[in-house]
Amino acid sequence: MSKEPVAVVGIGQTKHVAARRDVSIAGLVREAARRALDDAELTWVDVDAVVIGKAPDFFEGVMMPELYLADALGAVGKPMLRVHTAGSVGGSTALVAANLVAARVHGTVLTLAFEKQSESNAMWGLSLPVPFQQPLLAGAGGFFAPHVRAYMRRSGAPDTVGSLVAYKDRRNALKNPYAHLHEHDITLEKVRASPMLWDPIRYSETCPSSDGACAMVLTDRAGAARAPRPPAWMLGGAMRSEPTLFAGKDAVSPQAGKDCAADVYRQAGIGDPRRDIDAVEMYVPFSWYEPMWLENLGFADEGEGWKLTEAGVTELDGDLPVNMSGGVLSTNPIGASGMIRFAEAALQVRGQAGEHQVERARRVLGHAYGGGSQFFSMWLVGARPPES
Amino acid sequence: MTGEETPGARDIAVVAFAQTDVLRTTDELSEVEMLMPVLHSVLDRTGLKTADIGFTCSGSSDYLAGRAFSFTLALDGVGAWPPISESHVEMDGAWALYEAWTKLLTGDADTALVYSYGKSSPGSLRDVLTRQLDPYYVAPLWPDSVALAALQAQALIDAGQADESALAAVGARSRRVATLNSHAQLRGTVPQGDYAVRPLRTGDCPPVGDGAAAVILAAGERARDLCSRPAWIRGIDHRIEAHSLGVRDLTDSPSTRLAAEKAGAFERPVDTAELHAPFSAQEIVLRKALRLDDSVRVNLSGGALAANPMMAAGLIRLGEAAARIHRGESDRALGHATSGPCLQQNLVAVLEGDAR
Numbered sequence: 001m002s003k004e005p006v007a008v009v010g011i012g013q014t015k016h017v018a019a020r021r022d023v024s025i026a027g028l029v030r031e032a033a034r035r036a037l038d039d040a041e042l043t044w045v046d047v048d049a050v051v052i053g054k055a056p057d058f059f060e061g062v063m064m065p066e067l068y069l070a071d072a073l074g075a076v077g078k079p080m081l082r083v084h085t086a087g088s089v090g091g092s093t094a095l096v097a098a099n100l101v102a103a104r105v106h107g108t109v110l111t112l113a114f115e116k117q118s119e120s121n122a123m124w125g126l127s128l129p130v131p132f133q134q135p136l137l138a139g140a141g142g143f144f145a146p147h148v149r150a151y152m153r154r155s156g157a158p159d160t161v162g163s164l165v166a167y168k169d170r171r172n173a174l175k176n177p178y179a180h181l182h183e184h185d186i187t188l189e190k191v192r193a194s195p196m197l198w199d200p201i202r203y204s205e206t207c208p209s210s211d212g213a214c215a216m217v218l219t220d221r222a223g224a225a226r227a228p229r230p231p232a233w234m235l236g237g238a239m240r241s242e243p244t245l246f247a248g249k250d251a252v253s254p255q256a257g258k259d260c261a262a263d264v265y266r267q268a269g270i271g272d273p274r275r276d277i278d279a280v281e282m283y284v285p286f287s288w289y290e291p292m293w294l295e296n297l298g299f300a301d302e303g304e305g306w307k308l309t310e311a312g313v314t315e316l317d318g319d320l321p322v323n324m325s326g327g328v329l330s331t332n333p334i335g336a337s338g339m340i341r342f343a344e345a346a347l348q349v350r351g352q353a354g355e356h357q358v359e360r361a362r363r364v365l366g367h368a369y370g371g372g373s374q375f376f377s378m379w380l381v382g383a384r385p386p387e388s
Numbered sequence: 389m390t391g392e393e394t395p396g397a398r399d400i401a402v403v404a405f406a407q408t409d410v411l412r413t414t415d416e417l418s419e420v421e422m423l424m425p426v427l428h429s430v431l432d433r434t435g436l437k438t439a440d441i442g443f444t445c446s447g448s449s450d451y452l453a454g455r456a457f458s459f460t461l462a463l464d465g466v467g468a469w470p471p472i473s474e475s476h477v478e479m480d481g482a483w484a485l486y487e488a489w490t491k492l493l494t495g496d497a498d499t500a501l502v503y504s505y506g507k508s509s510p511g512s513l514r515d516v517l518t519r520q521l522d523p524y525y526v527a528p529l530w531p532d533s534v535a536l537a538a539l540q541a542q543a544l545i546d547a548g549q550a551d552e553s554a555l556a557a558v559g560a561r562s563r564r565v566a567t568l569n570s571h572a573q574l575r576g577t578v579p580q581g582d583y584a585v586r587p588l589r590t591g592d593c594p595p596v597g598d599g600a601a602a603v604i605l606a607a608g609e610r611a612r613d614l615c616s617r618p619a620w621i622r623g624i625d626h627r628i629e630a631h632s633l634g635v636r637d638l639t640d641s642p643s644t645r646l647a648a649e650k651a652g653a654f655e656r657p658v659d660t661a662e663l664h665a666p667f668s669a670q671e672i673v674l675r676k677a678l679r680l681d682d683s684v685r686v687n688l689s690g691g692a693l694a695a696n697p698m699m700a701a702g703l704i705r706l707g708e709a710a711a712r713i714h715r716g717e718s719d720r721a722l723g724h725a726t727s728g729p730c731l732q733q734n735l736v737a738v739l740e741g742d743a744r
Contacts, residue, residue, distance in 0.1 A: 002495075003494050003495060003496075024524055025523065055456075056450050056456035056457055057449075057450050057451055057456075057478065057519075058450060058451075058455070058456045059456075061523065062519065062520075062523045062527075063449065063450075063451040063516070063517070063519040063520045064449065064451075064478055064479065064520050064727070064728070066479075066628075067520050067521075067628075067631055067727070067728040067732055067733065068520070068521065068522045068523065068631050070628045070629070070630065070631055070732075070733075071630050071631055071632070075628050076629055076630050077627060077628075077629070077642075077643070077646065078627060078628065079625065079626050079627060079628070080626075080628040081477060081479070081483060081486070081487065082477055082478050082479050082483075083475065083476070083477055083478070083487075084450075084459070084476055084477065084478035085475060085476050086457050086460060092475055095475075096475065096487055096490075099487075099490045099491055099493075099494055099496075100490055102494045103490045103491075103493035104397070104493075105490055105493065125456050126456055126457075238473065239474060239475055240472070240473060240474070241444075241463060241468050241471060241472055241473075241474035242468050242469055242470075242471040242472075243463055243464050243467075243468050243469060244460055244461065244463075246464075246469065248469070254471075255471050256471035259470070259471050260471075263473075371457065371460045372460075374460065374463070375460075375474075
């Protein structure tokens with residue numbers, strides 16, 4: 001059976017910062033939603049349904065916040081779904097919204113993801129002891145550092161690669177007015193001299209804690225025809241999950257990530273991702289995940305990802321730009337981070353990424369992951385509608 | 389929207405349903421351990437294995453588990469290896485079923501496993517649910533779920549639409565019919581009890597309990613292969629209302645009515661309805677919104693007044709409605725789920741069996 005093509009016709013973000021003390025949670029999400037609607041030149045009445053995502057409710061201390069946010073997002077009298085798939089949630093939320101359009105259940109859907117990390121403490125939210133499990137009381141960095149070590153050992157990558165990624169992403173962020181970290185005096189030496197947090201991950205190679213929201217308006221073919229600006233078309237989208245911990249798990253390059261990418265490429269008719277995809281917004285919360293995901297997503301052979309990074313291929317003016325927006329390393333409202341990747345991919349193919357626009361970005365991948373590298377969501381968007 | 393209105397849309401059915409006994413405490417079980425038998429049971433009913441399932445979706449709440457990302461370990465119970473196509477809603481499992489239904493409609497999958505679970509016993513549920521409220525203006529006052537439901541019940545009494553004996557009759561009937569439901573937590577003659585919060589007595593309130601449920605959905609011919617009498621989803625829709633109780637008419641449920649209309653519930657009468665009404669007064673509100681008269685068999689399972697496992701109780705309503713169709717006890721059934729204080733958000737599904 002045929003699916004309705006899905007178009008992104010509106011994108012809105014807040015200026016991401018450490019603490020938005022000037023707005024409530026409702027004020028924050030409304031700001032992003034309003035901007036997405038303005039971009040699409042639509043109003044609240046044009047929206048048929050709202051799909052909202054965020055990471056754990058403990059981050060703000062509000063249980064099932066969609067209930068409280070229904071009014072702020074113009075959802076009263078409409079369907080409202082709340083997605084939660086850990087760090088991949090921003091991407092998954094967009095895909096659930098896209099499915100409503102693809103299935104022809106709704107014509108136009110507002111999707112939004114947010115995190116207002118200043119309302120609590122993410123380190124605390126992620127570190128509650130669980131009976132009968134090994135304690136992971138050092139936040140996400142403590143969990144992922146051993147996997148980075150394993151990658152370095154397996155690939156033979158020199159220990160300088162992580163700082164190259166951080167230096168690149170923080171410079172890219174300077175071109176993105178919505179990015180949280182704008183480190184105008186950033187140098188490679190400063191990244192390398194920053195304190196070691198979870199060896200081998202240094203302070204400047206980690207993501208910040210941000211307050212922020214991201215919203216998109218997704219619509220069908222008819223809605224795209226009415227859109228005032230060029231739409232981004234979804235060419236493929238998928239989610240994959242695997243268990244957190246088990247003997248056969250490859251924490252460096254999880255099978256779920258490979259399978260997810262393969263499904264997206266199949267849908268989009270991508271034969272060789274390195275050749276057929278123009279740029280990537282990938283979920284890199286710790287710098288070493290750029291070379292790791294380059295391999296997991298099929299842009300490099302196993303053990304070769306770091307060579308692309310080292311050769312400058314992933315720079316903004318490189319052959320395969322990665323995280324043109326500055327990425328998660330520069331902006332991390334956790335629940336929104338995946339959707340920002342998806343939205344930035346769409347901005348690129350719409351030609352609306354401003355100073356961080358990549359020339360001739362026709363097909364761009366948005367990527368998100370979460371949990372203990374167990375949840376993956378990705379979409380590939382293009383400047384032209386799908387052929388079938 | 390209704391499946392019938394969309395040209396070329398696929399027919400999708402509930403083909404299997406399983407649930408746990410709902411218990412006041414399950415200290416000896418983790419969530420995964422509570423869930424595992426239900427997953428096995430629902431798969432056994434169809435002969436499917438995890439690897440045969442096209443899409444998996446679950447519903448749960450971190451606040452019941454008392455920690456972040458609590459659903460990630462439940463996935464271990466599913467056995468997500470090789471990796472599976474999977475998603476999760478931080479809502480009642482009825483909404484996970486809705487997400488799975490849309491996934492099947494796209495044609496990306498032919499079968500879906502939907503599950504949900506909740507353990508209310510580790511904490512004080514009345515306190516926990518206050519955290520659902522507006523975090524700046526209402527939650528700091530800690531108005532609890534029973535107190536809010538009591539406002540709704542009093543509004544209904546003030547409007548002349550019920551009195552305390554009418555409320556008591558709802559609770560008594562629910563627990564009487566629940567004697568036939570081995571999974572129910574409160575069964576038989578239960579005293580109406582003292583006031584919990586006026587005008588609600590303990591008999592007007594749901595038991596606090598732990599439980600899990602799962603269903604399998606399948607599309608088209610696949611459904612007929614897996615189930616001798618599939619419960620076809622003729623329509624399913626959900627709507628949300630304003631959060632603030634001050635701007636809502638608590639004696640009515642316009643979101644239920646709208647969802648029912650969009651799901652096609654009013655096109656033909658239903659013979660059976662499973663309503664997610666945790667408080668006695670809410671059943672009266674829902675019956676009115678759904679235009680259910682005495683000819684409709686309502687909550688033969690005993691409903692939420694007999695067992696109300698958070699995050700699973702709504703999915704159980706849909707599952708109970710489907711199971712009656714599977715068994716040939718219903719031809720057209722309505723399943724309803726609710727979320728939020730005083731029926732803020734409501735989902736309605738219309739299920740039908742093949743003509744006999």
